[in-house]
Amino acid sequence: MDDKSVFSEVEALRATRTRPVLSPAALEVHVRVVDHLAHSTRGAFIADDVLDTLAHGRVTTMAAIELSLAGWWRRLDGGYVIADQDLIDALAHGAVWRRVGSACRRMWRTLNSETVIPL
Structure with missing residues (x-):
């Protein structure tokens, strides 16, 4: 997920009033971890070593504490x-639709290129 989508x-998440108030850094780590989990087969579990690859160790440690206290982790x-x-x-589900949309755009470009002769 690119930075624009993460933010x-x-x-x-910050606009949702029913959720607890968390720091922007904790929310960013949460979104990056959830995006990682959404594209993996590990379910809802993130290992410590994988977590440290998604952000700097000090940032993930503080975010993990904050998210655990909030009940999210x-x-x-x-x-x-x-x-x-x-x-x-x-x-x-968003990732699936992005892949489908990307495949459709590639097919559309191919069909509209000079290599395809319309019938």
């Missing part, structure tokens, strides 16, 4: 379980 998701041995299944599902 638009962060702003959407739960600590397990070796990582965290993300409780925000709605966002995981939304980003997973």
Whole structure:
């Protein structure tokens, strides 16, 4: 997920009044982790070593503490379980539609190129 998409998701989360107030850094880490989980087969579990590849260790540590205190993440041995299944599902379905849209655009360009003779 590119930075623009991450920050638009962060702003959407900040606008939701039913969610607890979290720092922008914690929300950014949360969105990046959820995006990573939406494209993997690991379910809702993020390992500590994978978490540190998504952001700097100090940032992820503070974000993990903040998100755990808010109830969004739960600590397990070796990582965290993300409780925000709605966002995981939304980003997973969004990724599918982005791939379908990309495939359709490629097909449209091919069909409209000079290599295809219309019947």
